[in-house]
Amino acid sequence: MSVKTINNVYVVGLGALGGMYASKLQDLNPGIVKIIADLPRIEKYRNSGFNVNGTARAFEYISPGDQVPFADLIVITVKFHALSQAIQDIKPFVGPGTLVISLLNGIGSEELIAAEIGSEHLLHAYAVGMDAMREGTTLSYSKIGRIVFGDKENGNTSAKVLALKDLFERSGIPFLAPDNIERALWTKFMMNVGINQASTILKASYGEFQHHTPARELMIMAAREVLNLSQFYGVNLKEEDITDFIKIIETLSADGKTSMLQDIEAERKTEVEIFAGAVIAMGKLHQIPTPVNETFYQIIKFMELSAG
Numbered sequence: 001m002s003v004k005t006i007n008n009v010y011v012v013g014l015g016a017l018g019g020m021y022a023s024k025l026q027d028l029n030p031g032i033v034k035i036i037a038d039l040p041r042i043e044k045y046r047n048s049g050f051n052v053n054g055t056a057r058a059f060e061y062i063s064p065g066d067q068v069p070f071a072d073l074i075v076i077t078v079k080f081h082a083l084s085q086a087i088q089d090i091k092p093f094v095g096p097g098t099l100v101i102s103l104l105n106g107i108g109s110e111e112l113i114a115a116e117i118g119s120e121h122l123l124h125a126y127a128v129g130m131d132a133m134r135e136g137t138t139l140s141y142s143k144i145g146r147i148v149f150g151d152k153e154n155g156n157t158s159a160k161v162l163a164l165k166d167l168f169e170r171s172g173i174p175f176l177a178p179d180n181i182e183r184a185l186w187t188k189f190m191m192n193v194g195i196n197q198a199s200t201i202l203k204a205s206y207g208e209f210q211h212h213t214p215a216r217e218l219m220i221m222a223a224r225e226v227l228n229l230s231q232f233y234g235v236n237l238k239e240e241d242i243t244d245f246i247k248i249i250e251t252l253s254a255d256g257k258t259s260m261l262q263d264i265e266a267e268r269k270t271e272v273e274i275f276a277g278a279v280i281a282m283g284k285l286h287q288i289p290t291p292v293n294e295t296f297y298q299i300i301k302f303m304e305l306s307a308g
């Protein structure tokens with residue numbers, strides 16, 4: 001089977017993840033990547049510039065309505081509350097052969113995207129292991145992490161998977177294409193439910209979770225509620241999956257902070273609905289108590305309200 005070459009990539013969401021991966025693609029070939037954004041955002045990026053690890057990046061920007069070719073690949077890197085708008089914004093750039101990946105945390109974004117643009121365009125994906133810190137249009141990171149992706153229906157050797165592997169190999173973006181992407185997504189979900197929320201409530205950077213501390217225990221308590229729920233979805237997470245994600249956390253910069261803690265500090269809305277909110281909803285459906293996430297939910301909502 002000949003592998004399709006991805007020659008043009010459109011990224012929606014020039015934030016921590018979007019900035020990191022768009023820069024790597026730009027290094028491969030300056031013409032390969034374009035950022036989809038509305039005019040006010042484009043003006044903001046043009047006025048303040050976009051800086052990644054001390055280097056100013058000049059990206060090419062496009063808006064819905066611009067006459068440009070369909071994308072070979074669209075990468076969605078907005079926060080969950082911005083997803084519906086982002087889906088509308090990418091629609092004009094989706095042609096018959098366009099592949100779409102969402103790097104959003106949580107386990108729900110792909111379903112929403114598929115409902116609007118069709119599941120034939122999608123691969124399931126997430127990003128893990130990076131320690132990106134963003135302040136406005138200034139981004140820094142020491143670990144780029146990796147993109148984990150797969151074809152939920154057709155395993156890890158489908159034409160879509162092979163095309164994406166080829167792009168990431170050429171651009172030096174670390175990746176993994178596991179056999180079972182659904183299980184992998186749940187392991188990431190469990191990690192985020194634990195560390196994003198515990199770090200936000202405790203205002204703690206990764207260093208606090210890299211040893212046997214009360215912070216780490218709190219993180220594990222929240223993560224175990226995901227482990228319990230996973231049994232109802234045929235995913236069957238195990239204690240070893242918690243041990244594995246702790247190993248990833250141990251590799252991150254001790255001063256680095258989760259995206260959720262960065263949101264609270266910058267007085268932005270958090271993604272608590274796709275973490276504790278989702279856990280509570282699944283718990284109710286299956287009559288499984290989720291007291292840690294119920295408590296986290298109320299505290300984080302309180303923090304959001306008192307921030308702004």
Ligand SMILES: NC(=O)C1=CN([C@@H]2O[C@H](COP(=O)(O)OP(=O)(O)OC[C@H]3O[C@@H](n4cnc5c(N)ncnc54)[C@H](OP(=O)(O)O)[C@@H]3O)[C@@H](O)[C@H]2O)C=CC1
Binds near residue numbers: 014077080089131259
């Ligand atoms: N940061 C991290 O280390 C990691 C994050 N993730 C997940 O990845 C997702 C993205 O996170 P992150 O990169 O931190 O998010 P950021 O908040 O850093 O970036 C999101 C960007 O999207 C922009 N945006 C929102 N809506 C639109 C739109 N319609 N068109 C164009 N741009 C838009 C925002 O602009 P504006 O600010 O102007 O609203 C913002 O710059 C989240 O789900 C997060 O949980 C996953 C792994 C690690």
Ligand SMILES: CC(C)(CO)C(=O)C(=O)O
Binds near residue numbers: 127128259
């Ligand atoms: C895994 C982690 C904590 C950083 O890679 C993340 O997903 C986030 O900050 O949202």
